Amino acid sequence: xxxxxxxxxxxxxxxxxxxxxxxxxxxxxxxxxxxxxxxxxxxxxxxxxxxxxxxxxxxxxxxxxxxxxxxxxxxxxxxxxxxxxxxxxxxxxxxxxxxxxxxxxxxxxxxxxxxxxxxxxxxxxxxxxxxxxxxxxxxxxxxxxxxxxxxxxxxxxxxxxxxxxxxxxxxxxxxxxxxxxxxxxxxxxxxxxxxxxxxxxxxxxxxxxxxxxxxxxxxxxxxxxxxxxxxxxxxxxxxxxxxxxxxxxxxxxxxxxxxxxxxxxxxxxxxxxxxxxxxxxxxxxxxxxxxxxxxxxxxxxxxxxxxxxxxxxxxxxxxxxxxxxxxxxxxxxxxxxxxxxxxxxxxxxxxxxxxxxxxxxxxxxxxxxxxxxxxxxxxxxxxxxxxxxxxx
Numbered sequence: 330x331x332x333x334x335x336x337x338x339x340x341x342x343x344x345x346x347x348x349x350x351x352x353x354x355x356x357x358x359x360x361x362x363x364x365x366x367x368x369x370x371x372x373x374x375x376x377x378x379x380x381x382x383x384x385x386x387x388x389x390x391x392x393x394x395x396x397x398x399x400x401x402x403x404x405x406x407x408x409x410x411x412x413x414x415x416x417x418x419x420x421x422x423x424x425x426x427x428x429x430x431x432x433x434x435x436x437x438x439x440x441x442x443x444x445x446x447x448x449x450x451x452x453x454x455x456x457x458x459x460x461x462x463x464x465x466x467x468x469x470x471x472x473x474x475x476x477x478x479x480x481x482x483x484x485x486x487x488x489x490x491x492x493x494x495x496x497x498x499x500x501x502x503x504x505x506x507x508x509x510x511x512x513x514x515x516x517x518x519x520x521x522x523x524x525x526x527x528x529x530x531x532x533x534x535x536x537x538x539x540x541x542x543x544x545x546x547x548x549x550x551x552x553x554x555x556x557x558x559x560x561x562x563x564x565x566x567x568x569x570x571x572x573x574x575x576x577x578x579x580x581x582x583x584x585x586x587x588x589x590x591x592x593x594x595x596x597x598x599x600x601x602x603x604x605x606x607x608x609x610x611x612x613x614x615x616x617x618x619x620x621x622x623x624x625x626x627x628x629x630x631x632x633x634x635x636x637x638x639x640x641x642x643x644x645x646x647x648x649x650x651x652x653x654x655x656x657x658x659x660x661x662x663x664x665x666x667x668x669x670x671x672x673x674x675x676x677x678x679x680x681x682x683x684x685x686x687x688x689x690x691x692x693x694x695x696x697x698x699x700x701x702x703x704x705x706x707x708x709x710x711x712x713x714x715x716x717x718x719x720x721x
Contacts, residue, residue: 333478342477346484350491351529353387356380357395357496358529358556359569365448366396369544370560373568381449385458385465388492393459394435397445401434402501403541404444406516412440413501416517420506427497495528504534511548512539512600513607513640522552530554539600540575548575576601580714587694587713592686594715599676602712606672607638609711610704611665618659637666664700671696 337345360380364370372380384390398412407414412434415423423430434440448454457464469488473481499521508519518538531537533546533554547554563569576597584591595602615637619630633655636648644652656663671693678689690712697709 333474333476333481335476337477342480342484345477346487349387349484349488351526352383353488353491354495354527354529354531355556355559356383357388357492358531359559359563360384361390361392361395362399362531363544363556363560365392366399367542368447369542369571369573371570371572372563376563376568377449378453381453381458382465385462386469387465387488389462389466390492391435391459391462392454393441393445393448396448397441397443398431398434400444401440403538406518406538407505413497415502415506420502423502423505424498427501428493431493431497496531499528500531500534504532508535510535512536512604513638513643514538514600515640515642517643520552526553526555529559530556536575542573543575544571545574576718578602578605579716579718580711581716582714584714584716585710587687587691589683589687590717591713591715592683592690594717595690595712596676596686597717598715603669603673606669606708610702610708611637611669613704614661614665614702618662622655622658637662661702664702665705668693668697668700668705 359370360372360377361384364372364377381392384392401410402412402414405411407416409417411417413423413427413430418430466489470482470485473485473488475481477484503521504519505517506519508521510519512535514535516538518535520535521532523532530546530553533548533552536546536548536552537543539548544560545554545557546552547557560569560571564571576594578598578601579594612634615634629651632647633651636644636652636655639648652666656666675686675689675693678686694709694712697705700706
């Protein structure tokens, strides 16, 4: 019995631990996050109930608590009310004590009432899962010990730290502190794609904050959202239905007029448009101008590059200082930066009539083409081809 009912080679126990923890992270990303918190995905009741039971036995987490805390994180991102922001609570605290921050917020009745709506409220949830979450952890401890003996206790311990380390520490901590950004969101969310298999696609945190209601987290072709791959498999066998996906810019080659379709496509793809402007206009212009001032500002080139594309709300004092100097020294960059600001202002027209929105885009394109800056002219021309993405 000390060795358990199942005897495996040393690598077998490691494989078992990896499989069990992987199922847990899949349950978190598909069920708790994409389906329950953001309603981007509908799961078959069989799948939902399996994930609910699995999470009870491997994490002790209650669906309503997790969903409410996560929704509050999106609503109050990186403010003093964010339950787990490394920018307000410190990266060390969020990384190492993320589970404690979760437990503290789970006791906040106001948070649960305001943000926990729409989560399961059946007999199982009311009488068992939410009231006896510790029972599930005890059950998994006993099962692991019976199957694998004392090594099973080690496997159980790994399961217990898996979500606090990866979800609370890596995603909530590092995912708002270090990494790359595809989209200039108003928060500090980042992507850390090299650990994709380990945390099921949740590492694409900047993509998620850009389009929270999307069932698919990956944006670039090389980004691996393994959670999306599982969703595709579940869709094939009729166990999942995707409700929403992030818009992807679509262009029609022969479309050269700015119309209502252009306006609707730009509105739905705002962050894609701004990211493309940074990659096809701002940064190429910066690199073209770089020889004119690289020697004087060699040590702060990277900071200047960042300052040119950074969202205003995320701009640090050093960024503003570098940006001011840079724009004074380059007329082309000054023009490109001003046109970026005017492009952002276009979304302020969404409350106006369709005709006004279309006219604003036309005027912006005419001004961009009159600057004589080729990157701007090409970008303005490309906007004419914007079209609505076909339905899934």
